Amino acid sequence: MNRLEGNIEDLMTEGSLTIVTLKVDENNSLKIIVIETPKTASYLTMGRSVNALFKETEVIIGIDLNIALSISNKIYGSIAKIDPGVLLSRVLIQTSAGNIVSIISTLAVARLKLKETMQVVVMIDMNNIILSP
Numbered sequence: 798m799n800r801l802e803g804n805i806e807d808l809m810t811e812g813s814l815t816i817v818t819l820k821v822d823e824n825n826s827l828k829i830i831v832i833e834t835p836k837t838a839s840y841l842t843m844g845r846s847v848n849a850l851f852k853e854t855e856v857i858i859g860i861d862l863n864i865a866l867s868i869s870n871k872i873y874g875s876i877a878k879i880d881p882g883v884l885l886s887r888v889l890i891q892t893s894a895g896n897i898v899s900i901i902s903t904l905a906v907a908r909l910k911l912k913e914t915m916q917v918v919v920m921i922d923m924n925n926i927i928l929s930p
Contacts, residue, residue, distance in 0.1 A: 798850055798851070798852060798853070799850065799851050799852070799853060799856065799897050799898055800848050800849070800850050800895075800929075801819075801821045801827070801848070801849045801894050801895050801897075802821070802846065802847075802848050802849075802895075803819040803820050803821035803822075803826075803827065803846070803847065803848075803849060803894075804819070804820050804844055804845065804846050804847075805817055805818070805819055805820075805841065805842065805843055805844060805845045805847060806818050806819070806820045806826065806843070806844075807843075808835060808841060808843065810834045810835065813832055813833070813834060813837075814830060814831070814832060814834075815830070815831050815833060815834050815835070815841060816828055816829070816830050816923070817829045817830075817831060817841065817928065819847065819849055819928075821849065821872075821894040821895070822893050822894045822895075823893070824893055824894075825872050825892070825893065825894045827849050827870050827921070827923075827926060828869045828870055828923045829849060829923055829926045829927075829928055830923045830924050831927075831928060840928070840930035845930070847928050847929060847930050848928070848929040848930075849926050849927075849928060850926065850927050850928075850929055851921050851925055851926045851927070852925070853887070853898045853899055853900040854900050855921055855922070855925040855926075856897060856898070856899035856900075856901075856919055856920070856921055857899070857919070857920040857921070858888060858890070858899050858901060858905075858909070858911070858917050858918070858919060858920075859917060859918040859919075859920060860909050860910075860911075860915070860917055860918075861918075862916060862917075862918050864918065866920070868920045868921075868922055869923060870920060870921045870922065870923060870926070871918050871919070871920050872892045872893075872894055872897065872918070872919045872920075873892065873916070873917075873918050873919075874890040874891050874892030874893075874897065874916075874917060874918075874919060875890065875891055875914055875915060875916050875917065876888060876889070876890055876891075876911060876912065876913050876914065876915045876917060877889045877890065877891045877896070877913065878913060879906060879911060879912075879913060881903055881906060882903055883903065884902065884903060885900055885901070885902060885903060886900070886901060886902070886903045886905075886906045887899075887900055888900075888901060888906070888911065890917060890919055892919065897919050899919065
């Protein structure tokens with residue numbers, strides 16, 4: 798499980814849903830959607846330190862650093878290590894927000910020609926992240 802610590806910098810609520818903007822470092826913020834509101838969850842307060850948790854299998858790796866997609870969570874980094882397997886590979890990406898691990902198919906590693914030190918963009922959909930106070 799990947800974990801990035803940050804501070805809540807914005808809350809946008811409608812009905813029982815809240816989009817939380819979590820500042821994880823000087824250059825990166827994550828958008829996370831939760832089925833809670835500041836009225837139902839006391840940890841949803843401005844400035845509060847929380848952890849963003851997401852599975853390694855939910856991390857998408859891109860090599861086009863300027864790709865335009867609807868996904869709002871993009872963090873830039875470089876590949877520190879690739880542990881190839883027969884079917885799946887573990888890719889460790891160093892970012893300014895912290896290390897992020899992605900588990901992708903070994904076929905994708907070959908198709909993208911991923912190599913250590915290569916610059917990549919890490920993408921995580923807002924509904925694949927959970928918050929932990």
